[in-house]
Amino acid sequence: MSDLIELIYEAAFVPERWTHVLQKASKLSASASAQVFFFSETAPPRGMTLDNLRPLFDKFINGDMWKFSEGTQKMCAMQPASFVTVDDFLSAEELEHDPARVMLREVGIGAMACSAVAMPTGELATFVFQKWLKDGAFMPDEIERLNVLRPHLARASLVSGRLRVERAEATTSALELMGLPAAVLSASGRMMAANSHLQRMDAALLPVAHGGLAIADRDANRLFQSAITQMRHETTAGSIPVPGIGDNSAFVVHLLPLRRAAHDIFGGADTLVLATPITPSALVPSATLLNALFDLTPTEARLATDLASGLTLVDSAARRGVTVKSARTYLERIFRKTGTRQQSQLVAMLKTVQPLVPPTPD
Structure with missing residues (x-):
């Protein structure tokens, strides 16, 4: 598993490695094939696929089929923050007539699993895995294996999305x-x-x-320095919220390990530090975005969204069908992951977290 996680972070900067990531993740989940898609309101979809479905993949993204695929549109609307079985969210009629599913059945593809990653930039990345018809549905343990990979896939897709999946050959040009x-x-x-x-x-x-880097906020810097130290000893990653400082509005710092070819691309560097600015808003952030930014589990992200919308902890527990004791446990985990210490501080920080609109090309 650790080798696969290293490969995921390498693929963030070396797009041809995504094929190896998809191959290994497919083997891990007993899948027939896999793809990663990037959807944007301002451009056609793009992405990568395993070779066994390449002709169908090209037909899907180069035409209008993706617009009329009920499964695709439903997953983009739902933005599942963990891997789910797509078939569970489609009626028998929708499965029968979805043009993408019709095309896939013709080559023996059946069940599909999907997870979405909402980018702070406004793009949406989706990871899709398929089963052969003869192999039936995805088993719970297969879905769980994919969910172990999901936080790493999310961060890597953020970088791939910003680089437009183009290989950068020099440190300066890659960062710019x-x-x-x-x-x-x-x-x-x-x-x-x-x-x-x-x-x-x-x-x-x-x-x-000694040439180091620090965040001008005590709590955020404590998490930042701890994450840097931890990354010396293991393949890990992290996301740290930072409140507004001076003229800078709130932002999130992401740390990604640079391994294999990515290590060489960046001149032997070991860690990428990436800041995603976030804009104050009265709106409530989506659970999917919180999941992508802070590695919140789906349950934690939904609780955080409830609190940001004004619900009490008791109200949220009732709404989500969990005990208040469990909700408090989730809240403590949210505090640790977001670097906050009390509910009012958490809510104030969450109000700053909104997707950014992608810049308009010149």
């Missing part, structure tokens, strides 16, 4: 291509390179002794 504040660190935490977007955040992201 992302269009977001970014830097790369050595294993010791020394900043090896940073792009112009990050350099403009000098009131919030500070250079420190």
Whole structure:
């Protein structure tokens, strides 16, 4: 599993590795094939597939079929924050007449599993796995194996989405291509390179002794330094919310390990630091976005969304069919993952978390 996780983070920067990721994840889940799609309101869908379904994949994304596929539209609307069996959300009639499913059945493909990752940039990434008709449905343990991979797939797809799935050959160009504040660190935490977007955040992201990087907020920096230390010893990743500092509005810092070819692309750096700005809003963030940003489980993300919308912990527990004791346990986990310490602080932070509209091409 650890080798596959390293490969996922490599694929974030080396798009041809996505095929290997999909192959290994398919084997792990006993799937026949797999794809990753990127959907945007401003451009046609794009993505990658295993070769055994490439002709059908090309037909699907290059025409209008995806617009008329009930399964595709339903998954994009639902944005499942964990892997789900698509067939559970379609009627028998929808399964029978969905043009994508008709096409897939002709080559022996049946059940499908899907999870979606809502990007802070407004794009939507979906990961789709298929079974051969002869193999029946996805088993719960197969879905669970995919869910173990999901947080890593989410972060890697964020980078792939920003790079438009193009390989960057130099550290500086790779960081600038992302269009977001970014830097790369050595294993010791020394900043090896940073792009112009990050350099403009000098009131919030500070250079420190021995060439290190720090966040100008005590609680966020504590989580940040702990994450850097942890990444020296294991393949891990993390997301840290940062409140508004000076002229900088609130943002989230993501740490991604650079392994294999990605390590070479970034001049031997070991960690990518990526900041996704977030804009204050009276709106309530989606559970899917919270899941993508902070690794909240679906249950934790729904509780956080309820609290941000004004429900009490007791009301949310009743709404979700869990005990108040369980809800308090979930809330404590949310505090740890978001770096907050009390409910009012959590709600104030969540109000800042909204998707960004992708920049309009010049």
